[in-house]
Amino acid sequence: MARMPGATWRPVPNYTPNGQLEVRGLVVHIMDGTLAGTDAWFRNPASQASSHFGTSRDGRLYQWIDTQHRGWAQAGGNKSWLSIEDEGRGGQSLTEQQLDRVAEVFAWVVKTYDVPLKVATGPDDRGLGYHAMGGKAWGGHTSCPGAKIVAQLDEIVKRAAAIVGKKPTPGTGGGSKTPARYQASINGLKYGYGATGGHITKVGQALVARGFGKHYKSGPGPTWSDADTLNYQAFQRSLGLTGAAADGVPGEGSLKKLLGTLPGKAPSAPKYAPFPGAGFFSPGRRSELITLMGRRLVAEGCSAYAVGPGDHWTEADRLSYAKWQRKCGFSGADANGIPGPTTWAALKVPQPL
Numbered sequence: 283m284a285r286m287p288g289a290t291w292r293p294v295p296n297y298t299p300n301g302q303l304e305v306r307g308l309v310v311h312i313m314d315g316t317l318a319g320t321d322a323w324f325r326n327p328a329s330q331a332s333s334h335f336g337t338s339r340d341g342r343l344y345q346w347i348d349t350q351h352r353g354w355a356q357a358g359g360n361k362s363w364l365s366i367e368d369e370g371r372g373g374q375s376l377t378e379q380q381l382d383r384v385a386e387v388f389a390w391v392v393k394t395y396d397v398p399l400k401v402a403t404g405p406d407d408r409g410l411g412y413h414a415m416g417g418k419a420w421g422g423h424t425s426c427p428g429a430k431i432v433a434q435l436d437e438i439v440k441r442a443a444a445i446v447g448k449k450p451t452p453g454t455g456g457g458s459k460t461p462a463r464y465q466a467s468i469n470g471l472k473y474g475y476g477a478t479g480g481h482i483t484k485v486g487q488a489l490v491a492r493g494f495g496k497h498y499k500s501g502p503g504p505t506w507s508d509a510d511t512l513n514y515q516a517f518q519r520s521l522g523l524t525g526a527a528a529d530g531v532p533g534e535g536s537l538k539k540l541l542g543t544l545p546g547k548a549p550s551a552p553k554y555a556p557f558p559g560a561g562f563f564s565p566g567r568r569s570e571l572i573t574l575m576g577r578r579l580v581a582e583g584c585s586a587y588a589v590g591p592g593d594h595w596t597e598a599d600r601l602s603y604a605k606w607q608r609k610c611g612f613s614g615a616d617a618n619g620i621p622g623p624t625t626w627a628a629l630k631v632p633q634p635l
């Protein structure tokens with residue numbers, strides 16, 4: 283049994299009993315919502331979601347699951363990694379208070395499970411990790427917790443090291459000997475170790491043209507190798523990026539600077555999300571699909587949002603959808619704001635990644 287002293291114990295029912303097979307480290311997430319909303323969501327068995335810890339932007343710390351149990355936060359990474367969800371919207375940085383709380387939790391994980399004081403480079407490494415590093419096997423959440431928070435991980439390790447009273451493990455902060463081996467998805471295309479395609483060759487050629495080709499022994503070619511990662515890392519550092527933000531896996535900003543544009547998949551084969559059923563759209567539902575739906579509604583001029591759209595199904599979603607139904611020619615009970623198969627198909631909501 284392991285509960286962290288100082289964390290507010292808020293047990294939830296969503297976990298796999300005694301399912302934490304090992305602890306390679308702590309994975310940082312962004313809630314894209316509030317601590318209270320997430321707390322309620324994790325209490326709902328239908329959500330099939332949870333994490334071990336959670337912070338609020340004003341510095342509260344919850345522990346939802348004993349660390350001997352497996353949380354449901356990062357799919358294939360759950361059995362080996364503990365998890366911490368952080369209050370805030372995608373794209374935000376963590377607050378000073380959150381940096382302190384995450385550092386305290388990480389310091390406790392370091393002491394309790396003998397985890398190295400460093401930023402992890404991928405699922406097979408150990409240390410302080412983040413959701414996107416797990417790639418597809420961890421659910422393909424490439425924007426969790428977001429580049430701004432990834433860039434804060436070195437600072438969290440530094441603060442944790444001060445708590446533990448040790449120096450960070452050498453090789454931290456992008457200087458690690460093992461290149462990062464996860465993939466990032468940008469505009470529908472994959473980058474990072476093992477990714478293949480003509481767009482990978484183009485990145486390599488652009489790196490060589492800019493003078494960042496010294497790690498290629500052959501190529502560049504269409505399959506992303508460690509040499510691509512190391513060359514890309516050198517390019518990131520030339521942009522002033524440091525730490526985990528310069529781990530050699532492309533982010534949107536650096537890729538655009540390298541290529542001058544963001545390549546995308548041919549728009550000829552769009553993949554739209556199938557209608558999930560009217561019952562899906564109920565209060566408390568949280569899904570990336572709802573965010574994607576909301577963005578399409580806004581694009582169609584059917585917004586009733588004061589903020590957002592976000593990933594929780596809200597009254598603003600319903601009112602926006604009712605506008606779309608009226609735009610499609612429906613009225614009365616057929617325009618009640620609860621999606622139906624016809625208007626859903628017409629809206630062309632993209633598939634979540």
Ligand SMILES: [Zn+2]
Pocket residue numbers: 310311312355413423426427
């Ligand atoms: Zn996440």
